[in-house]
Amino acid sequence: MPRSRHTPAEKLALITYFQSSNLSIRAFSKQHELNCYSIRQWMLRYQRDGIDGLAEATKNQHYSQIFKQKIIRAYLNGEGTIQGLTNKYGLRSTS
CATH class of the missing domain: 1.10.10 (Arc Repressor Mutant, subunit A)
Structure with a gap:
């Protein structure tokens, strides 16, 4: 489905x-x-x-711990909004 x-x-x-x-x-x-x-x-x-x-994602994407921390640091340093960083790093979802 x-x-x-x-x-x-x-x-x-x-x-x-x-x-x-x-x-x-x-x-x-x-x-x-x-x-x-x-x-x-x-x-x-x-x-x-x-x-x-x-297009619909056919499988869930998995990200390394280092990549996740990089995005979190960017957000905490005020480098952009959650949605902006999601777009910048090519993520499909803000969650």
Whole structure:
């Protein structure tokens, strides 16, 4: 069973439609029964990775302890927001 109910093409269509609409992200997400966070994540991943960023992850990614500590230090040193660092380091989720 897929994790996402939307294909990459559908996600891209929704992103494009949102960007051309004059709606706020909250109004758009409510209208299309989506989560605001999901739309933001899709847009960030699409900007960073193109259409491949919208594809469903087939397996969980594992990161080394050193890599995790590097990101935590960057956050604690004020080098960016959690979402910004997630995008900078190519992570799929802020958690």
